[in-house]
Amino acid sequence: MNPLDPGEFRRQGHMVVDFLAKYYENIEKYPVLSQVEPGYLSKRLPSSAPQDEEPMEAILDDVHQHIFPGLTHWQSPNFFAYYQTNTSTAAILGEMLCAGFNVAGFNWVSSPAATELESLVMDWLGKMLDLPRPFLPFGNGGGVIEGNTSEAIICTLTAARDRVLRKLGHNSIAKLVVYGSDQTNCSFQKAARVVGIDPRNFRALKMTRSTLFGLSPDSLEKAIRLDINAGLIPLYLCATVGTTSCAAVDPLEPLCKVASKFSMWIHVDAAYAGASCICPEYRKFINGVEFADSFSFNAHKWLLTPLDCCCLWVKDPNALVKSLSTDPEYLKNEATESKQVIDYADWQLSLSRRFRALKLWLVLRSHGVQNLRSHIKNHCRLAKLFEELVEEDPQFEVVFPRNFALVCFRIHPSGVAGMLNAQLLHAINASGRVFMSHTTVGGVYVLRFAVGATLVTEKHVIMAWKVVQEHANSLLSMPASEQHSA
Amino acid sequence: MNPLDPGEFRRQGHMVVDFLAKYYENIEKYPVLSQVEPGYLSKRLPSSAPQDEEPMEAILDDVHQHIFPGLTHWQSPNFFAYYQTNTSTAAILGEMLCAGFNVAGFNWVSSPAATELESLVMDWLGKMLDLPRPFLPFGNGGGVIEGNTSEAIICTLTAARDRVLRKLGHNSIAKLVVYGSDQTNCSFQKAARVVGIDPRNFRALKMTRSTLFGLSPDSLEKAIRLDINAGLIPLYLCATVGTTSCAAVDPLEPLCKVASKFSMWIHVDAAYAGASCICPEYRKFINGVEFADSFSFNAHKWLLTPLDCCCLWVKDPNALVKSLSTDPEYLKNEATESKQVIDYADWQLSLSRRFRALKLWLVLRSHGVQNLRSHIKNHCRLAKLFEELVEEDPQFEVVFPRNFALVCFRIHPSGVAGMLNAQLLHAINASGRVFMSHTTVGGVYVLRFAVGATLVTEKHVIMAWKVVQEHANSLLSMPASEQHSA
Known part of the structure; x- marks a missing residue:
């Protein structure tokens, strides 16, 4: 056995590159927030390591079958939760070199x-x-x-x-x-x-x-x-x-x-x-x-x-x-x-x-300062767009002035209970179409919409807003007795 | 600009896989211990980030031209210093998936x-x-x-x-x-x-x-x-x-x-x-x-x-x-x-x-328990071989009983000065052919020969011993006045 045989490395490496490229092509097909139940994976995988080697094809198939359902897709353009961890081709290549040299x-x-x-x-x-x-x-x-x-x-x-x-x-x-x-x-x-x-x-x-x-x-x-x-x-x-x-x-x-x-x-x-x-x-x-x-x-x-x-x-x-x-x-x-x-x-x-400097060096060179600035400014512009959509809808309010690419918003409190916003967030995320998170600001429960995924475009932001509106309308049209009161 | 365009990811990903495969094919051609002087890199690279994007081809060319000379090649089969950080195809693929999903x-x-x-x-x-x-x-x-x-x-x-x-x-x-x-x-x-x-x-x-x-x-x-x-x-x-x-x-x-x-x-x-x-x-x-x-x-x-x-x-x-x-x-x-x-x-x-579990999972599955045991046992066997070679040579001694795959040895002290072992190590590492390190055990300066690189084979161990002997013979044949005394 040679665990670092150049020929096998080449063959399996190309396989994984194609696997990831396909992942990015299809990323919008997966629910953004994983919908599995606690303990899902131990029901699907063996309880001990295999005695003998298994082919990479079988392993990648298991990644697709068993890992994907448990992934929350941080690289999805419909990921607006927490703060993003955005990645790029250049940086992934930097990680490959880092693991490859492994100094x-x-x-x-x-x-x-x-x-x-x-x-x-x-x-x-x-x-x-x-x-x-x-x-x-x-x-x-x-x-x-x-x-x-x-x-x-x-x-x-x-x-x-x-x-x-x-x-x-x-x-x-x-x-x-x-x-x-x-x-x-x-x-x-x-x-x-x-x-x-x-x-x-x-x-x-x-x-x-x-x-x-x-x-x-x-x-x-x-x-x-x-x-x-x-x-x-x-x-x-x-x-x-x-x-x-x-x-x-x-x-x-x-x-x-x-x-x-x-x-x-x-x-x-x-x-x-x-x-x-x-x-x-x-x-x-x-x-x-x-x-x-x-x-x-x-x-x-x-x-x-x-x-x-x-x-x-x-x-x-x-x-x-x-x-x-x-x-x-x-x-x-x-x-x-x-x-x-x-x-x-x-x-x-x-x-x-x-050797983490490699990925940073590749990112800075592969994009250059101007493109990196555009990348940031574009996300701030998209957040501003979302903010405007929220402000145009009298049912909603922007809770906190936007500094960067995060919009904190909620269903306007007049006449509706506070729990409604938590219900709204739950419904949005359960749809799998987008993923947002929440916080409390000054004791007030708010939804957080953070624009930052590498693949996000205007289309995704507009769609996210539609998802919010749909779920809000459906909740608000329920008899008050079915809305949880706070 | 799309920093995560699947097509570009595929193209550049394949390029880096081939780059690394070629690196492993040629790894024995580079001096194991980098031979550069402090400050070498700032003389070769610009002092500010580029304003505009640069092609991956140019960046990889710079990795080859400017990073390689400053690398100490931990994956070289002639690396016997410290303790190894060995890698494998499976684990590098795991790092790719980890950086690609980036959850x-x-x-x-x-x-x-x-x-x-x-x-x-x-x-x-x-x-x-x-x-x-x-x-x-x-x-x-x-x-x-x-x-x-x-x-x-x-x-x-x-x-x-x-x-x-x-x-x-x-x-x-x-x-x-x-x-x-x-x-x-x-x-x-x-x-x-x-x-x-x-x-x-x-x-x-x-x-x-x-x-x-x-x-x-x-x-x-x-x-x-x-x-x-x-x-x-x-x-x-x-x-x-x-x-x-x-x-x-x-x-x-x-x-x-x-x-x-x-x-x-x-x-x-x-x-x-x-x-x-x-x-x-x-x-x-x-x-x-x-x-x-x-x-x-x-x-x-x-x-x-x-x-x-x-x-x-x-x-x-x-x-x-x-x-x-x-x-x-x-x-x-x-x-x-x-x-x-x-x-x-x-x-x-x-x-x-x-998501570090991915690489570990890929390693365990891609090799299986039996192969991983063989991998360890093989390194211990190679260390034992080196130990025997040291013991056969009356000029040398094994300083400390070997437990795993590390051999601590030195030129036998009878009649020669302690500094000689430090000189020997310096000469060995300056050759670029192998890299070993040192320690002191109970106040005694010893050379450390740690077998652990993924690519190491019997041939490399035997060659390393020859390098040690050559440099020792050359040092010991010097007039005593040219040997540093301790």
Whole structure:
């Protein structure tokens, strides 16, 4: 047996390329949201691994027969839920090369190209985002690809924590406080818990419609002063540009001014919306980032790059290295000792790391800056179209002003019960024709329509709106007794 | 522009399949260890992203011209450094499908197949390893694919920490102590630092040749008692099966007996050697795992699966969930509320997660258990062959008894200086013909010869030994004044 025989690789590789191409051709035929019941797969597949080899043809047939029904089709043009994870030909090819070379680029010498291409594309991308000079290598900062926002926050939070504990001693760990709003992504709470912040010292400041659910600098300052008076130590602020719930934007500049007074580490999480900042007209949303310590966004959401690809820049890479480096004998080498190279394992949680820069490089080159801007702008235009359709219908309302390509809307509450919107969403998704998700904004249940699938066009948005209207009409025409009341 | 046009996907996909097939055909022509200088790539590539799209042909040409020289070829059959990250056709196809579907399987409903296939393959693999019943779903345990060992340790360590802190209060965090040996992988130290263990409370117990560098239960118990007497709290033991340095094995059963007395969480890290335990003759190395709380190994090292794929089983998944779950409104759904499904985001650090189960499923099916066992046994046989060649040559010695497919050896010290072995390694790797790495074992510098590349055959092992001998002869024939002295 040769598990990497070039001839077989060629034959089976072509088979899978055709399989995926056909998948994209037919993707609209599948229900967007999987309609299976819990436990469906164990009823269809054997309970133990086969003793002997099986042909790829049989395996792909099983993917089609048994995996497809359980897939929620994130690449469907009718996927409007959560935030998208859009992909592209270029990025999939990048993943193929990454898995094909399969280098473990923990340090420079283990595969210099993996490190150097990562520095290069992060520099390209930093320039595309017009990041301030101190985040880029020629300003003594630097960029790194982490797996996800959680990792970016855990790493920067660990660095921030250790910077303080080195001065105050480890016992002070129980006094450290971190701040965000109640709209900050839940990964911040998880990260804070992981690095040992006392759960009682996690501040999710309650925001309201009056600030459009952006974190208020006054609330922040008030909370910090209360904590200081109680003998606690303010450590870290996570500000968000484009929150997960409704794409709200925290006002970076005034927030940074507050946090800086207390020498806190400021992280800007632009997981979703950061990609839009490659367009000059959206760049304003990260104004003030020059006062932050670190900035991250997920290319794996809106920049045509599949999971996982979280782009993190820091002003002081050495703060990461101080907390995250290790120096075992079995990795010692001349390049590291020369201090002329980056060993990215010291900027992240794990030792081993995939060559993720390849897919990002392929995406940037295969499309070019102008096309990537068009891609973002097109999605924002389509979201605006949907927003207009909602606004034209007196039965509906747009609940929250649109910043990017997310529309938060609901059936207008006059005379109808709140549960109706949950029923509407359930009916829409059960149809399999489109998939949307929900959130609550200021206590109000709303439907989320996020435009972002690579294959989405105007036709899909108009059709999605028709699906919404059909189901709303059918629900609203029911006798009130059959509508669930809230 | 359509970044996911099926026709273009097909055309460019076939191009990359052929590109990789050709790479494997020619892989022995490249120097195994990259020979570039730091900064080589920025001299060859533009300093900003292109404004307009570039054809895939030009990009692949640049991969060949500019990336290849900076690659260390981990898939070369002449790669014997570190521990391998071997890959296979099946796994690369799995990565293609993963990137192609690009689902973010954070919870069950976001793509049921991603969750259910992961549970299924982890169950298959658990059975292949003959893991004790309490680690498998029918014994109330469970398996999950993490990105890497660091993540597996951070997650279990966080769960263990919180289990104690829930009883004693968060202030006790500064008293928690974790234990391993000085041979434990450096990711344990990093993980302990990340989760807020006081660096002074990290015990890397010094091991010696007398226990073959395995952690001694007596040393462990002595250290624990000292810590308890000092008012500290023993928390977590990381035992290793197949250490990174020299593949030493900690004696699980007696270690677990000690740690259990103090109600510690016991993790077994078999990152490298775990894969071998699918062979009945190697299963003995994890005897005693039944007394541990968690067990992990990296399929991305020796099980034909590219990065990243760390397989973790725990006896009490709920301990992970208690520490790592979040429950934001925008992810609420009926399936989660029914408690009939697993939401794997609650078993790992990040929210988003790749559909990594696909590649593992393809590997297990495409090869079958018997072939995977042969694959492991063949590498151990080749390592044994190399070991015999070393032993036959009076100029050399095997420094450490071989457990798996790693041989630690050096030029015999009689009459020659210690630095000679470092010189030998440098000369071997600079030749580009093979790549080995080094470590120190009990203060002695040794060369590491790890057999594990997918494409390796007897011919490559014999050739590698010839390369070693040639360079050794050439070094030893130099006048002593030209040999660096230690």
